[in-house]
Amino acid sequence: MQVSKAEIVRARIAPEIKHSAELVLASLGMSMSDAIRIFVSQVAIRQSFPVELRTPNHLTLQAMQSEPEQEEYASADALFDELSHVDD
Numbered sequence: 001m002q003v004s005k006a007e008i009v010r011a012r013i014a015p016e017i018k019h020s021a022e023l024v025l026a027s028l029g030m031s032m033s034d035a036i037r038i039f040v041s042q043v044a045i046r047q048s049f050p051v052e053l054r055t056p057n058h059l060t061l062q063a064m065q066s067e068p069e070q071e072e073y074a075s076a077d078a079l080f081d082e083l084s085h086v087d088d
Contacts, residue, residue, distance in 0.1 A: 005037075018032070021035075
């Protein structure tokens with residue numbers, strides 16, 4: 001069943017954001033129009049916003065802005081052993 005695509009949706013967006021998004025979408029084989037159509041369809045189907053929007057908390061922002069720690073492990077087992085005890 002072919003759905004008629006008679007309505008036009010317009011939005012203003014910063015050129016650098018649009019370009020960056022187009023590159024990502026192109027790597028997925030999708031156009032900006034395809035992505036917008038999918039998004040709006042999901043809003044209609046779910047009757048809600050289809051993506052969880054969250055603001056990073058202070059700890060997350062701090063981690064995002066800090067330099068990565070350069071740790072080396074003798075083996076994968078040593079890494080996984082440390083990771084399994086992170087919450088201890």
